[in-house]
Amino acid sequence: MPHKHNPAYTHFRGNKISRVELIERMVVETILKSKMPNEKRSWGKIFEIKHSSSVIQIGRILAQKRGLDEEISAIVCALHDIHVNHNGDAKNHAQVGATLAEKILKKTKKFTAKEIKIIMNAVKEHSNKHLVSKDPYVELVKDADAFDCTLYVNTHDAYVYEKSPEVCRTYFDRVIRIRKELGLPHDKQWDTIDYINK
Ligand SMILES: [Fe+2]
Incomplete structure (x- = not known):
C-alpha cells in the first residue's frame, strides 16, 4: 500500500x-x-x-x-x-x-x-568572527556557526591549531557569550587557548 x-x-x-x-x-x-x-x-x-x-x-x-x-x-x-x-x-x-x-x-x-x-x-x-558587527544578522550567523562547531568532539584544539592566539581568544569569548545567552553551564575548555589534548 x-x-x-x-x-x-x-x-x-x-x-x-x-x-x-x-x-x-x-x-x-x-x-x-x-x-x-x-x-x-x-x-x-x-x-x-x-x-x-x-x-x-x-x-x-x-x-x-x-x-x-x-x-x-x-x-x-x-x-x-x-x-x-x-x-x-x-x-x-x-x-x-x-x-x-x-x-x-x-x-x-x-x-x-x-x-x-x-x-x-x-x-x-x-x-x-573576531570582529563584532552592528548588523544583528551578521552576528547571528557568526554565533550560530561558531557555537555549532564547538558542539563536535575536539573542535577546541582544532581552533587552537587553526587560528592565531588573539583570534582564538575572540572566538572562545564568543562561544562563552552564546552559551550564557542560551542558559548553558559554563564550559571551562573555552577559558584556555592552549591545547587540551596534548
Ligand atoms: Fe563558513
Whole structure:
C-alpha cells in the first residue's frame, strides 16, 4: 500500500513548500550534487550536511531569543557556507559565497532587494568572527556557526591549531557569550587557548 503523506507538513517535498524550505532543500541538494569528491573537499559532504542543518536550527533559536526575523535568520544560516557546499573549497568562501547566495535568491524571484542585501551581507561577513558587527544578522550567523562547531568532539584544539592566539581568544569569548545567552553551564575548555589534548 502506498504511504499516505501527512497533509499538514511537507517534509520538504513537492512545490508547495515555503521559501525558507526551498532554500534549505536547495542547500542539501547542492551538497549531494556537488561533483568535487570528498577527499578533495575542505570538510567533506557529511559534515557539510550536518553543519548547515544544525546552524539553521541554532539560528532559529537565536532569532527567537533576540527578536529577529526567524525566516531571514534561517536563510542566512542555510546559505552561509554555500560556496563550500557548491565546490568543496573553504578558501575565501564567505566572500565568494555571498555572490552565489545572491544568484540563488534572485533566481527564486521570492525575495525583495532589501532581503537579498541583508542575507548577502551576512554570508559575506560570517567568517570575520573576531570582529563584532552592528548588523544583528551578521552576528547571528557568526554565533550560530561558531557555537555549532564547538558542539563536535575536539573542535577546541582544532581552533587552537587553526587560528592565531588573539583570534582564538575572540572566538572562545564568543562561544562563552552564546552559551550564557542560551542558559548553558559554563564550559571551562573555552577559558584556555592552549591545547587540551596534548
Ligand atoms: Fe563558513
